[in-house]
Amino acid sequence: xxxxxxxxxxxxxxxxxxxxxxxxxxxxxxxxxxxxxxxxxxxxxxxxxxxxxxxxxxxxxxxxxxxxxxxxxxxxxxxxxxxxxxxxxxxxxxxxxxxxxxxxxxxxxxxxxxxxxxxxxxxxxxxxxxxxxxxxxxxxxxxxxxxxxxxxxxxxxxxxxxxxxxxxxxxxxxxxxxxxxxxxxxxxxxxxxxxxxxxxxxxxxxxxxxxxxxxxxxxxxxxxxxxxxxxxxxxxxxxxxxxxxxxxxxxxxxxxxxxxxxxxxxxxxxxxxxxxxxxxxxxxxxxxxxxxxxxxxxxxxxxxxxxxxxxxxxxxxxxxxxxxxxxxxxxxxxxxxxxxxxxxxxxxxxxxxxxxxxxxxxxxxxxxxxxxxxxxxxxxxxxxxxxxxxxxxxxxxxxxxxxxxxxxxxxxxxxxxxxxxxxxxxxxxxxxxxxxxxxxxxxxxxxxxxxxxxxxxxxxxxxxxxxxxxxxxxxxxxxxxxxxx
Numbered sequence: 001x002x003x004x005x006x007x008x009x010x011x012x013x014x015x016x017x018x019x020x021x022x023x024x025x026x027x028x029x030x031x032x033x034x035x036x037x038x039x040x041x042x043x044x045x046x047x048x049x050x051x052x053x054x055x056x057x058x059x060x061x062x063x064x065x066x067x068x069x070x071x072x073x074x075x076x077x078x079x080x081x082x083x084x085x086x087x088x089x090x091x092x093x094x095x096x097x098x099x100x101x102x103x104x105x106x107x108x109x110x111x112x113x114x115x116x117x118x119x120x121x122x123x124x125x126x127x128x129x130x131x132x133x134x135x136x137x138x139x140x141x142x143x144x145x146x147x148x149x150x151x152x153x154x155x156x157x158x159x160x161x162x163x164x165x166x167x168x169x170x171x172x173x174x175x176x177x178x179x180x181x182x183x184x185x186x187x188x189x190x191x192x193x194x195x196x197x198x199x200x201x202x203x204x205x206x207x208x209x210x211x212x213x214x215x216x217x218x219x220x221x222x223x224x225x226x227x228x229x230x231x232x233x234x235x236x237x238x239x240x241x242x243x244x245x246x247x248x249x250x251x252x253x254x255x256x257x258x259x260x261x262x263x264x265x266x267x268x269x270x271x272x273x274x275x276x277x278x279x280x281x282x283x284x285x286x287x288x289x290x291x292x293x294x295x296x297x298x299x300x301x302x303x304x305x306x307x308x309x310x311x312x313x314x315x316x317x318x319x320x321x322x323x324x325x326x327x328x329x330x331x332x333x334x335x336x337x338x339x340x341x342x343x344x345x346x347x348x349x350x351x352x353x354x355x356x357x358x359x360x361x362x363x364x365x366x367x368x369x370x371x372x373x374x375x376x377x378x379x380x381x382x383x384x385x386x387x388x389x390x391x392x393x394x395x396x397x398x399x400x401x402x403x404x405x406x407x408x409x410x411x412x413x414x415x416x417x418x419x420x421x422x423x424x425x426x427x428x429x430x431x432x433x434x435x436x437x438x439x440x441x442x443x444x445x446x447x448x449x450x451x452x453x454x455x456x457x458x459x460x461x462x463x464x465x466x467x468x469x470x471x472x473x474x475x476x477x478x479x480x481x482x483x484x485x
Contacts, residue, residue, distance in 0.1 A: 044306030155235025
């Protein structure tokens with residue numbers, strides 16, 4: 001914005017305030033026009049610790065005077081003066097439960113925040129001192145930058161491709177996935193039943209309801225089993241959110257669709273399994289997927305995607321490949337542009353996507369860079385499948401809450417912490433590679449099990465302690481550092 005445009009914006013801002021006619025929406029619009037208000041969407045692949053990450057991010061900003069943020073330029077330059085948290089004036093969003101989550105992390109028996117179950121958000125006001133070059137007769141000594149944080153389940157983001165995918169094509173995709181380890185084992189006998197169910201047979205709703213219940217359990221196992229998969233669809237089957245008519249969630253993939261031509265499926269009777277499930281699928285996309293992206297993503301300027309790279313590496317090659325496919329689906333969402341309607345949601349708005357490998361406190365510090373390099377490789381391969389005009393991808397590695405300490409044992413570095421049952425624990429782990437392992441290189445990682453750690457003890461809510469972290473300052477700088485100038 002030019003200096004004359006900036007003066008005009010300030011003039012109209014003051015004029016409307018005096019007239020008492022400036023609504024909240026108008027104020028927000030003017031702040032966005034002046035590049036003083038922008039929105040970050042934060043999501044994460046399965047088990048990435050998103051609620052914890054957002055809680056710590058807000059905490060670091062609020063407690064910036066005592067937190068360790070050398071990589072965040074406004075703190076390093078001492079321009080960040082104060083941070084306030086406000087509710088977002090958006091009927092679609094619940095307030096992000098920051099206070100509740102912070103109390104849990106800093107309690108006498110520290111607990112991790114609950115996982116994201118619905119849309120939520122908050123508005124942070126960052127009060128900044130003006131830089132020397134900004135001091136003009138028309139500017140004050142301070143200014144406010146308004147940062148919207150919008151939180152949503154990562155599973156909902158992975159539903160994005162369904163908007164341009166027919167039901168029969170989705171069934172074919174499922175059939176290909178389900179005949180590969182580990183989904184084959186997780187499905188068990190349900191796989192054969194879905195493969196044998198004739199799409200052109202007359203629908204038995206009681207049988208369909210039973211199959212749907214078992215299918216939802218399968219999706220639950222994909223996410224919450226000992227080794228968590230990343231690519232889980234339909235996401236709302238796991239985390240419905242606010243759904244008025246639950247019948248929209250009652251359909252299954254018909255894996256035998258490939259035995260018929262598209263013409264045969266299109267000509268099927270309305271009371272067949274195919275037509276019945278196709279109607280439910282279309283309703284799912286129309287009533288849940290479409291409104292979510294139209295009302296939510298239309299406001300997002302930048303996107304943070306959290307990825308638990310270490311857990312995927314620990315699980316094995318199939319899980320890393322599944323994560324890579326999930327990342328490909330996500331990055332494709334930012335790249336279709338001229339081919340289809342995704343452009344209306346992403347191309348005009350999102351100019352930066354930050355991928356962050358989380359929970360790096362699970363490994364020793366000398367391997368942190370390798371985790372970031374590994375994530376970079378996975379994201380780079382995903383981005384090779386699309387052209388990204390104007391969308392800048394970045395990769396970082398961080399721990400929102402540092403729950404471990406690094407120790408030396410017999411000349412080697414190890415990790416100590418407190419397990420979820422409250423007992424002390426210590427371990428050593430294989431060296432993290434900066435590239436995807438091949439062949440026998442996988443063995444040390446699949447034989448290793450990452451212990452789950454509790455948040456560190458000793459933090460005080462009453463004293464507003466800052467949460468210990470690793471490289472959260474670099475994530476902050478990547479997301480908003482350029483906006484604080």
